[in-house]
Amino acid sequence: MDYVQEQFEKCNYVLVEAFWNQRTDNQLSQKIIEQQLKYYLNIDNLYHIPIKKDSALYIVNFSEESIEPIKEAINHSDKRIAAKQLKWIISAPFRSLRELQEVYQNNHKKIQQYHFYLPDRRILSYDELPDPIDERVSFDLNHLIYLFKRKQFQEAFIYLNEHIGILSNRYDTDVFEFQSWLENITFNIIVLLGNMNYNIKELEKEKYAYFTEINDAFHVRDAISIFDSFLSKVEKQVAPETGETMSNIQLLLDYIEEHYDNHLTLSTLAKHFHFNPSYLSSYFSKHHKEGFSEYLNNVRIKNAINMLASTDMSISAISEAVGYSDPSYFTKVFKKITNTSPSTFRKVNQQQN
Template structure:
């Protein structure tokens, strides 16, 4: 190990503010250290240790997914040469004490996390490392310019005000225009850009893996006036050859900006938003502001109407509406991805619960629901959501079909009753009249219907009538008053009341909404 090398430190804490505070509590390079990465839990940390091989891991104890105790045990098992320092609060002290059995070097109580305390613990920990690795303040002046640049970029990205040395900044980035470029893979579009733009400076940004895009490397590009005019054009030329194996475009480019001090704001307010748009836009879309299509407004999903359709077992109609809503997001691409995924997960949960409440066997759906939730959470593109929704819809339809077949095959009398309602729904039929037709006692028929069907006679009759009415409303311009009589309602106002209770919309609103959607699809 060279005398000029710095001790490499990995920071692990699930609170981003704590990680930011640690990164800026010291002038790390001046004191002989370098923060080479950060992670929000033990699982992420293990993945980074494989590539970064830090000398010291500074880790919290209580974290999601994998806590500090488990992380320490695995580090000491796989990399015994790495020293671990634990961060803890007072309430976790007994928990911290148990980690010493796994080989923790030292601990720091978070309320006492101050510059001198941290330095003292780090220096004590350094003493446990092999002698050739010792590098302290006297060697810091020999740290390379690239390290200083990385520290400067780190602070700018974190939103800190930085007193830039103009001469030093001009040495790093001599040209007047900056871009932020994210690209996949080590051998990416960046290599081709360097060949196309000999007068271009580039530096990797120290922002670590981006959530949902672990393979994405982020760089700052610095170009002259000619480069500013030609860069977007050259990227478009490279567009067909810069796709990943999954058919996904491998880069995201910001608008140009003039000052290095704008870096943090550009990344947080513009570039990261652009990256989020990737979830909804076609996978081969050119992701730079000048190439984005006009975004449409996001709409609220009519969840109440959808669930009523599921309750009435109108799965085809309900899921078709949901698929149209999802497809709309390829145009309304500015929607929040987290909120979108949460809605889809909530819909799936409610469908399973609703079908179960109808006494259908939802064991297969219930068993698969956590796999669906996990797939939704991990989806990197809306196409994955569409695929899993198709699978969920198929399972739900199978569940309903099996239940209906079982009921009909197991209860021939029930099938006769349901067929009779389907044939005579437009007539003023009643439970008493149907009992007379089938030679049942009305009271017994009511109990029989409830015991062998997921809904009562009146509820089932209304569901059939409203379903037929919805079909007529979508079919053309038949007057609503005529539709109400066609489906068996003599009182028009009562029909409107029942329709709205079932669908969440009045007949007029329902027809208007359908026409508007149909016209938009044509356009």
């Protein structure tokens, strides 16, 4: 090790790694990464440590107390390469190659794990890691089984999604542990549906493909997307059991259309129609691409437009008639949805007619 260290001229070291998604960036190579790093670091040689095909790991030897020039070189390299899913790791600096293994195991691999949970961060440095969210909530598999056996599928899906949301922000959770949890839930749901006499032939056939894709996921969103596609197929299998739920949803939407002028809230509607508020909230987001408040606002403004065009009611009277007690707030919402104020809309409409 002393002989190797003598080959380096400067006294500080840092591990720099670039790794990429082979499926989206199959043209990338260690050679391309190295060319850019050498150019922007203004050095002739980089010590490459071979790890795997879709990764380039280097020991960078530097003398400056500050590591900022290396960070800047990586930023320039990343922009120059412009790959879709290229990630960079900058480990904690060290002063002896004898520390190499410890830095790689205890610092470098930790940063790599953070990358999985932070898909929008292309470059992660040892001194820029976000604090993990300290929210430890245990998952009760027996409760999930209980919900399935009672055919309370929507509640079961909500329970799953809420826990996945928590896990996806736990940067300190081992990636393999997260992926294994998704695979375990997938396996248990298939077994459970089979025991409940549902047709699981297709799910059984695709089971190992789901496992492989979850294991190969480049980041947390990829893994969750694969699991969501599995849950979508499960929903189709149990669709007859959710028919009553969807019928009640339509009753709720009809109720909003008829009572938009009343004081309506998500919690009161959920209670009135016997829905879980979390399910109702996720329903609006999933099926209407907007939250409950936005949906209600659109219904109210749609009716306000009809009143502005067909009546001589004052704007304050129309505001109250469609459920807004504050005319200024009504005007603000109206303008946000239509890009014009109520008074301007009425004026233009009168001119056109």
